[in-house]
Amino acid sequence: MKIDELAEKLNELxxxxxxxxxxxxxxxxxxxxxxxxxxxLGYKNKSLTDVGFDWSCLDDVKPADLHKALNLIDRFLHTPIDERFPEKKYRLMAMRYVGGPIAIKQYVTSLQASGDYMTFNFGSKENAGKWTDKELRNLSQWFPQEAVDAMKEPVEDD
Known part of the structure; x- marks a missing residue:
């Protein structure tokens, strides 16, 4: 279970x-x-013994909700730590001289990699492609990793 999923399910109670x-x-x-x-609860906790409890703050919590919360937390704690975090997504952007002396920021909407070349298609932020770190590391076969890292911009949760 990922962290976001745990928070969502707890807030549904x-x-x-x-x-x-x-x-x-x-x-x-x-x-x-x-x-x-x-x-x-720390994100890297491994068991219920690592979770902090303050039972004096349970005044308004129904036993059924407490039971469900404990089950959800236990399920979260049984998820391997590296699987708890959602993968971060990134957009690729570049400053381009399109039609004059002033560079404008443009985003990569898609790319095509083949044999010995790589093509970037540019557009607006709304149409930008979103890639994980793993996907971007795979690009280093065609494009220097330092250049990809310089182009990365984290995708904020909208």
Whole structure:
């Protein structure tokens, strides 16, 4: 189970609220303040013994929701750590001189690689192709990896 999936499923429960943070996730009862979470979970935790509990903050949590939350967390903890994180996606962009002395930023919408050449098709950000790190590393067969890295721009979650 990926982190985003865990947060989504926990937030679907009636009396719970999950909040992702840079180092992990905290889980609150629906109406709690930001300091009254009852679970704290690091993204690289391996078992329920590594999860932080504060049972005094369970006032509004129904037993059925707590049971479902524990099952979801246990399922997450049984997922190998490297599979928990969604793969980051990137756009490729370049500054191009299209029709004059001023360079404009354009995005790669598609590319074609064959034998001894590579062709980039450019367009707008909305039409830009999205690639994972693994896919972009494969491009190094035709194009220097340093150039690909210079063209990468992370795709923000919309």
């Amino acid at each position: 009636k009396n719970l609220r999950a909040e992702k943070r840079s180092d992990g996730m905290v889980i609150y009862s629906k109406d709690s303040t930001d300091y009254d979470f009852f679970f704290s």
